[in-house]
Amino acid sequence: MIFIDFLLAFIVGGLICAIGQLLMDVGKMTPGKTLSILVVAGSIISGLGWYQPLIDLAGAGATIPITSFGHSLTQGAIAEAEKHGWVGVLTGMFEVTSSGISSAIVFGFIAALIFKPKGKVN
């Protein structure tokens, strides 16, 4: 049973990445543009209420891809809008920020302290 759980994480996560690759290759998009589109897609899917079931199904397969970033921001805004109405739409986003941003900032700062760029070949 636990094996299927992991398999679902693998398949769902892999599929989201495959969609990203298609956007990059077929749509001829830069990585930045691809990620932006995926985040917006995650936000819309979340607004429709389909992202939480995806997380329930695939676990990290749905929370690790960048789409979950749009989901958590949207859920934050929606939850606050439900509580405080119009003002909540704005304040909600400050309450729920993805830990991805804060940890990227912290680790980016640490990395800048300890690493130096070197031109290694692929």
Next chain:
Amino acid sequence: MNQEQFDKIEQEITPPTPYVKNVLKAFLVGGLICTIGHAITYFYIIFFDFTEKTVGNPTAATIIFISMLLTGFGLYKKIGQFAGAGSAVPVSGFGNAVISAAIEHRTEGFVLGVGGNMFKLAGSVILFGVSSAFVVSLIKLILVTMGVIEW
């Protein structure tokens, strides 16, 4: 040599993008990163006080920490060349974009260099994430106010 002649030659000689191969590689590596993330999820649930709902944050932080080490030793770049979106789409790719820019601009100092350039690649993700969250929740609020849907 006119434009059409050249375009024809250029298209004939330029190797086609290996779509199927690239998508498969992205699927495998992306899936693998998510599977590792899933294992980390279980680790935090079992050994710490996290539920399935709250475990997302420590998992993302851990993945980004691993991403920092791989980025700093120049390995993430190699994974990226192989996997494409497979390593760019997971949150580790977001971390890589932030961390690589931070390392790169270290020589210009911590304020203007690291501070000013950290989000030069990943900033768009935050911009579109926050903006679309705003729009989506606004639409939902309007629809609820109009009585079309419920929360």
Next chain:
Amino acid sequence: MVIIFQSKPSIIASAAVAGPLERKSVFYSYFDSVVEDERWHQTTNEQGNAKMIEEACQILLKKANLNNLDIDFFLAGDLVNQMTPTNFAAKEIAASFIGLFSACATSVSSVIIACLLTELGASKYAIAGASSQHNSTERQFRYPIYYGAQKPATAQWTVTAAGFTLIGKHNPKNPSIVAATVGKVVDYGQTNPFHMGAAMAPAAYDTITKHLEKRKQTIKDYDVIMTGDLGKIGLEILKRMFAETGATQEELNIFRDAGAEFYGEDKSFLAGASGAGCSASVYFSYILQQLKDGRYKRVLLVATGSLLSPLTFQQGETIPCTAHAIEVTME
């Protein structure tokens, strides 16, 4: 515009230095110096680039048995913003200096100007050349070094290398520059910065055909026509362009490309090498050596450059390209 040099200025001496990764180059044995640290033991990559230029010039002066007070002009360029590494190196060299930017074509455009100054009698000795450093160039034109973006098979690898020559009055013992073509800017509407070969090939084609036409030569008059850094795919495109206009297979074999050959068949460098230092280090080491050894009598060196910046690319502009050629002979 084709220039014929009546006095045939000579390449008195030359020097090529390269970074650690360039050990993998097939031209490795021709380089004068290879440094273990791509920053040349400096704090920043840009300082490393400047140090690399200084070292190349020092080797050059040593070979020619001169010191920097003998140098009238220093003509060079690189790929970093406002060519600052070259500017800083010029401070140390202390000769009259003009910074040049023709992207990767700087290696040849600097030699052309040095030849003109020599022909004019204004210069006894002039240093001309170009350099590029991988890290600083990647940051300038693309992404941070450690960013994991997938490069397509058409992408090229910017080399860490510098090539410099000392141009002086005609000397029959040395290779001489008899003619040059200053290229126009050609734009066939290519927009992909990871496919520079395709953007630059038409510029090379334009310059080569003009040169041959004005000089009343054919491809076969040359032992080798070496383009700068079209890469493997760009070279194929150039060859096909000549094939379409009637070149035979035998003639096509005369075409070579420094970028396509630089790293041999190593797949990890994708379509091959690029950068101002690529053509400069190959031309001013390997090619000149072949001329001196008498294996080649007449070569055409065509350095190509794509004149884009990250700004123009992001604003959706096409990539304008240029190519400059020098005809070098050995008596």
Next chain:
Amino acid sequence: MKKLVLPIFLSILLVGCNDEKTLEVNNANGEEVKEVAAIIKNEDEINSGRAIFVEDQLLVAVQAKPWLDYKKTKIEKNLKKKLEEILPEYDITVSSDYKLYWEAQKLLKEEDSEKVKEKLEKLKKLKKEET
């Protein structure tokens, strides 16, 4: 590689379906245990469950079949409703969260009912936590 994944996936799915449903309940008065067991057994979507009785509290931690996880909030609500109908006197907590399922395993072995109660309160608090 992709061709391989589907057959493997399907075969595991089939093997998974044949698995016996596991149900563990801590020692308590027989009648209620049987009722709870019967309800969980009738839920096809549930793969395994653990029930903890302590005084007037009942914790039911279940694991849905992995491929049905997407509707686990619904499964959870459904089960809670059914349990509340037959056991109205109990304060019932139903969860499909793996954390609660995992901790329930430890509670099964715990003899001291005071400790069980303490732990249960903590779990209920954890369950309410949002991201």
